[in-house]
Amino acid sequence: MAIIVDHVSYIYEKDTTMAVHALEDVNIQIPDGQFIGLIGHTGSGKSTLVQHLNGLIKPSQGTLYYNGEDYYSQGFDMKKLRSKVGLVFQYPEHQLFEADVFSDVCFGPKNLGLSKSEVELRAYAALKQVGLEDENFYQSPFDLSGGQKRRVAIAGVLAMKPDVLILDEPTAGLDPKGRDEILDQIARLREETGVTVILVSHSMEDVAKYVDRIIVMNKGCVLFDDAPKQVFRSYQKLEEVGLAAPQVTYIMHEINDKVFPVNMDVTTLEEAKNEILQAMKR
Amino acid sequence: MGIIEASKLAFEYIRRDDEGNVEGITRAIDGVDLDVKQGDFVAILGHNGSGKSTLAKHMNAILYPTEGSVWVDGKDTQDEKYLWDIRQNAGMVFQNPDNQIIGQVVEEDVGFGPENMGIPTKEIWERVEESLKAVGMYEYRKHSPNKLSGGQKQRVSIAGVIAMHPKCIILDEPTAMLDPNGRKEVIRAARALNQVEGVTIILITHYMEEAIYADQIIVMDQGRIEMQGTPKEIFSRVEELKELRLDVPQVTLLAYELKKSGLPLQDGIITTQELVEELKRIQK
Numbered sequence: 327m328a329i330i331v332d333h334v335s336y337i338y339e340k341d342t343t344m345a346v347h348a349l350e351d352v353n354i355q356i357p358d359g360q361f362i363g364l365i366g367h368t369g370s371g372k373s374t375l376v377q378h379l380n381g382l383i384k385p386s387q388g389t390l391y392y393n394g395e396d397y398y399s400q401g402f403d404m405k406k407l408r409s410k411v412g413l414v415f416q417y418p419e420h421q422l423f424e425a426d427v428f429s430d431v432c433f434g435p436k437n438l439g440l441s442k443s444e445v446e447l448r449a450y451a452a453l454k455q456v457g458l459e460d461e462n463f464y465q466s467p468f469d470l471s472g473g474q475k476r477r478v479a480i481a482g483v484l485a486m487k488p489d490v491l492i493l494d495e496p497t498a499g500l501d502p503k504g505r506d507e508i509l510d511q512i513a514r515l516r517e518e519t520g521v522t523v524i525l526v527s528h529s530m531e532d533v534a535k536y537v538d539r540i541i542v543m544n545k546g547c548v549l550f551d552d553a554p555k556q557v558f559r560s561y562q563k564l565e566e567v568g569l570a571a572p573q574v575t576y577i578m579h580e581i582n583d584k585v586f587p588v589n590m591d592v593t594t595l596e597e598a599k600n601e602i603l604q605a606m607k608r
Numbered sequence: 609m610g611i612i613e614a615s616k617l618a619f620e621y622i623r624r625d626d627e628g629n630v631e632g633i634t635r636a637i638d639g640v641d642l643d644v645k646q647g648d649f650v651a652i653l654g655h656n657g658s659g660k661s662t663l664a665k666h667m668n669a670i671l672y673p674t675e676g677s678v679w680v681d682g683k684d685t686q687d688e689k690y691l692w693d694i695r696q697n698a699g700m701v702f703q704n705p706d707n708q709i710i711g712q713v714v715e716e717d718v719g720f721g722p723e724n725m726g727i728p729t730k731e732i733w734e735r736v737e738e739s740l741k742a743v744g745m746y747e748y749r750k751h752s753p754n755k756l757s758g759g760q761k762q763r764v765s766i767a768g769v770i771a772m773h774p775k776c777i778i779l780d781e782p783t784a785m786l787d788p789n790g791r792k793e794v795i796r797a798a799r800a801l802n803q804v805e806g807v808t809i810i811l812i813t814h815y816m817e818e819a820i821y822a823d824q825i826i827v828m829d830q831g832r833i834e835m836q837g838t839p840k841e842i843f844s845r846v847e848e849l850k851e852l853r854l855d856v857p858q859v860t861l862l863a864y865e866l867k868k869s870g871l872p873l874q875d876g877i878i879t880t881q882e883l884v885e886e887l888k889r890i891q892k
Contacts, residue, residue: 367787368758469623472656499703499784501655501814503853528787531858568789573817573858580880585887595858599865606871606891 329356334388348374350546363533364526366543367568380413412488418479422467434486452485473504490522534572534593574598614642616676636662638831649802649809651819654828655853668698699769703781705761715749721772739767743797759790776808816857820878844876
């Protein structure tokens with residue numbers, strides 16, 4: 327079990343009149359190798375939760391465990407945790423700063439105190455993993471396209487060799503092709519390395535297509551924690567909390583109501599196509 | 609003459625290296641002709657770096673043409689004496705709501721624009737009220753903007769633009785940072801302004817679903833207009849759009865895939881309603 331979140335609550339501006347319960351009694355287990363989608367409307371507590379996983383925020387109540395060790399116990403190596411639980415923030419390209427792409431990716435592992443050759447090996451491997459071409463390695467990161475910059479930023483985290491990779495809306499602001507490319511790359515990376523991925527997303531289509539488990543946050547609590555199909559079955563409840571099911575799910579409901587009976591548990595385009603073709607034959 | 613017109617518009621900027629030496633010239637806009645009619649809803653699509661935002665910035669004189677001309681409400685954007693007219697007539701809403709809100713209270717923020725125009729106080733308050741009502745944020749007028757959700761903030765930004773009584777509003781990826789509800793709120797507000805108040809809307813977006821309400825879609829690539837037409841016409845060209853790194857609405861893609869698998873559906877289905885009708889038709 328990589329991470330356990332045990333009865334965690336967090337209150338912003340505690341002991342003041344402005345106190346806000348950002349997390350309330352959150353219990354989550356994150357086993358190795360899962361691909362998890364974390365969804366919730368703005369202000370639902372997603373980001374606060376993610377910052378807890380990475381040790382950036384200390385819970386007001388409750389405990390976090392990484393491989394069985396309490397984050398805040400004596401002798402816990404927080405620096406190591408931060409390299410093992412890698413967090414890619416929203417718009418990570420704003421954090422690029424080095425003169426060239428390769429140096430930027432080297433920055434993290436260099437701070438781990440590794441040898442120069444090990445640092446460079448890791449940087450090279452990470453840039454390859456995100457699919458950046460060799461010719462871009464010594465360019466200024468600021469001359470790259472939006473999608474490329476974002477990949478460099480992700481490589482910077484990958485070079486730390488994390489066990490858990492958390493991505494906060496990695497596709498925001500990218501064009502449709504750019505979105506697919508980044509997500510395909512992440513899915514491939516997870517298959518190849520077995521890294522646990524937590525994808526924070528506002529796109530129900532992306533979540534339905536890639537993840538094996540969805541955690542839905544609402545008002546600081548976990549509202550659902552289940553397989554995508556199960557979660558999207560409660561689409562009315564999701565709408566109440568500012569979310570939705572993937573668009574194909576709605577299309578299937580319409581077809582079921584107005585044309586012919588179809589299975590409405592469908593969440594991806596491929597499934598929808600096959601289901602309609604099947605239904606036509608019936 | 610339309611509300612926004614461009615003729616042979618080109619825009620170039622000089623790339624420099626760290627020492628300030630010229631590395632080359634990028635032609636971000638390359639010969640664009642445009643004619644947007646008053647009251648139209650136009651969506652601009654295009655991949656990252658295709659020139660969409662650069663084009664938008666020409667529409668309210670943030671950038672000036674290197675070649676060719678742009679006219680807003682018949683006024684040349686390069687003529688300095690029209691600058692304030694143009695900025696007032698063509699209002700701009702950007703991607704990140706947090707970069708656009710300056711007031712401590714919602715109604716103060718919305719009043720900022722008209723106040724700078726020298727509008728009498730009484731009228732400013734009238735404008736603030738009607739603008740907030742137009743985007744459905746009137747009940748939040750006394751709130752602090754930083755306590756609002758992303759969609760609400762973005763609607764306050766739009767209200768701030770409306771309060772200046774523009775003829776045209778340019779929205780540059782206004783929903784990129786919002787959750788599904790926030791996206792719906794913003795698009796609904798933009799459509800209402802277009803249909804009820806007759807304000808011209810130019811919407812730049814990466815969400816194909818948002819473009820289906822447009823009267824006209826413009827697809828940009830390498831600084832040029834690559835396609836132009838109604839949503840139905842544009843979204844019939846699935847393969848071409850994919851080559852331009854774009855996509856089509858999910859229902860369009862589903863219909864397209866079904867057609868490829870042998871169902872005799874018509875092209876350019878852009879709403880669920882149309883797909884339902886088509887399936888009924890072929891089922892008979």
